[in-house]
Amino acid sequence: MSPHHQDSPEPRPFGVISTKGVLWDFRQAIFDEGRPSPSPRVVELRSRHYVRKPQLDTLRERLAELRQQIEHKALSSEARALAPQPADHGFINLPAQLLEQAERHPRDNLLVRIQHSAAILRELADRIVILGIGGSYLGARALTEALLSTYHNELAVEARRSIPRCYFEGNGLDNDTLADLLALLQPPQGMARSRQERTALVVVSKSGTTLETAAAFRILWRHWQQWHPRELAARLVLVVTETQPRSRLYQVAQALGLPQEAIFPMPDDVGGRFSVFTPAGLVPAAILGLDISQLLRGAADMTRHFWEHPVEQNLPLQFAALNHLFFASLGKPIRVLSVWSKKLEGLGLWYDQLVSESLGKNETGPTPITAVQTRDLHSRGQQHQEGARDRIIHNVIVERPGHSPIPLGQLDGNTDGLDPIAGKTVPELLQAAWQGTNLAYAEDARPTTDLVLPQLDEYTLGQLMQMLMLSTVIEGRLLGVNPYGQPGVEAYKRNMRWLLALE
């Protein structure tokens, strides 16, 4: 067990909250008159553009009350039925419930079923295509980008430990990318003759009627039937969808002859963008060899922290409160998730969706933006430093790299002038960039916070994603909008179906 799995350490000073896997330092977003400052101008700017501790304090009771209300609704089906709809609190306790089930019924539980199907697909096929859009795709993408080798698809089969190559589709209506994918997957002799030439399909759609995903499935299925004997084609497909009531995709799966074990449920009380810890995220993750128990353990531990920790030391509650104050009290509409690893770009896109669809309602809500550092210091960086004072920047930093730190080393003749730092490693350069950037922003009263992960693994990602989902729900309540549902997205879907004469 790694050190971050042990119990929380000693209490932190105000402005720092830590759980077993995530540390959040928000001192550079709080106005503190005693803090050394480069000039009176900066003090004056900070007093206008940073949150004050008393502002956070005034939210304490409201936060405690909201947590209690959510607990009540999450635990009682009567309360859920009476709440404004949709009331999809199911994601909150689901990770703990799945782990409990697995402990109580070690041979027969959802996780065992998922692992079993994943193992069969891995044996049958060397590639998988995951079809889905929005919440039915971004969670799986965030996990795989963060936790697989950056060049997973290019690795030889042994280097990938026979874990299939992975592609995402059904997330747009792009003729040419779909044609490129079909050309890539096409078996050389027409029929797939070996594992190496076979591709598995995972179709994820809660409603089962999303046109992008349904159209991609229809097209791919036609090819699957050409490339494999009928019975094998059906064995290469898994479906994740709503089963109670049965979605249209469920009916399609049955009509195509998929066995019951190939259909995984998306609970009706978990919304798409909150579904990463349902089979929508767990099935792709398991096929790709990720440790889904650790993922759920991280999420369940974060939920426990959320229920049990006092408001002032509660990460989801304080993250929600600070964001709310920046948006609603200080009038800063932009929220930047600035990820200091290319592997976290998918996480940023997932959070963009979470905030946009949960809070962008009733003509209000912050605008989320993902920045990937240090890449975007050379694009968005200028605006962060000198543009409108309209944003809070949350850095996401991974403390320990997954591989040994790579040293800069020597260059004959020192023509690039880097000899003085020849002994430094890439993580040390990154740290200098992060700290240098934070300092530059602080010196001009540009607020930042740091979310620090000890390393990138299933446990810490489980914690972080659950934390972001919980805090988004709380933020919705503070803002007075229902964080669940996305009525605005339905408008384009209706128009599209009407234009296509589908209804």
Ligand code: PA5
């Ligand atoms: O968060 C949401 O609910 C949406 O983004 C959905 O996930 C997205 O629209 C896809 O829907 P479905 O899973 O029904 O195909």
